[in-house]
Amino acid sequence: AQRVTQPEKLLSVFKGAPVELKCNYSYSGSPELFWYVQYSRQRLQLLLRHISRESIKGFTADLNKGETSFHLKKPFAQEEDSAMYYCALSGEYGNKLVFGAGTILRVKS
Amino acid sequence: GAGVSQSPRYKVTKRGQDVALRCDPISGHVSLYWYRQALGQGPEFLTYFNYEAQQDKSGLPNDRFSAERPEGSISTLTIQRTEQRDSAMYRCASRMVGTDTQYFGPGTRLTVL
Numbered sequence: 616a617q618r619v620t621q622p623e624k625l626l627s628v629f630k631g632a633p634v635e636l637k638c639n640y641s642y643s644g645s646p647e648l649f650w651y652v653q654y655s656r657q658r659l660q661l662l663l664r665h666i667s668r669e670s671i672k673g674f675t676a677d678l679n680k681g682e683t684s685f686h687l688k689k690p691f692a693q694e695e696d697s698a699m700y701y702c703a704l705s706g707e708y709g710n711k712l713v714f715g716a717g718t719i720l721r722v723k724s
Numbered sequence: 725g726a727g728v729s730q731s732p733r734y735k736v737t738k739r740g741q742d743v744a745l746r747c748d749p750i751s752g753h754v755s756l757y758w759y760r761q762a763l764g765q766g767p768e769f770l771t772y773f774n775y776e777a778q779q780d781k782s783g784l785p786n787d788r789f790s791a792e793r794p795e796g797s798i799s800t801l802t803i804q805r806t807e808q809r810d811s812a813m814y815r816c817a818s819r820m821v822g823t824d825t826q827y828f829g830p831g832t833r834l835t836v837l
């Protein structure tokens with residue numbers, strides 16, 4: 616079965632502090648992993664995907680198959696990073712997404 | 725062009741009524757997905773289409789739920805004889821062939837009284 620776990624419902628940090636949003640997954644094959652973000656009053660949108668190995672808005676995420684994790688990191692949080700973040704898994708290219716429950720990131724000034 | 729649109733944005737209905745939720749994908753996007761999101765949880769897959777063909781409906785919770793995409797563009801998710809437990813945000817997403825990014829609409833907030 617496919618499963619995504621985000622253990623923290625809320626992560627509160629000060630501006631300029633490092634951020635790590637945790638994501639663990641369960642899947643027997645080779646998964647595609649994604650981070651989606653939802654800013655206040657906006658729709659869900661893709662932040663980054665593991666296959667592109669890119670950095671978006673200063674965020675990076677590395678797929679660790681040994682630990683079945685895909686944690687989202689940013690070295691210095693900004694207030695505009697405050698949002699809901701969802702980790703998602705796709706077992707097959709272009710197929711359905713399995714989402715975690717989400718983590719609210721709150722960046723305080 | 726315009727992004728994925730959904731209508732209505734909000735729907736309040738009484739238990740036992742049927743509702744139809746509409747999704748208009750990005751023009752040219754072959755794949756269309758429906759998700760349901762309960763409060764405090766992540767989106768949960770319901771069904772998806774490639775063109776007009778329903779490829780996977782394993783996420784539909786019971787036979788009160790159905791979806792169609794007759795011309796390979798606009799899709800309708802229908803819930804018959806609504807129940808209070810159907811209250812949720814219903815999200816639609818579309819995807820271009822050859823890519824893995826799903827683009828989401830604003831969602832329809834369904835409340836069943």
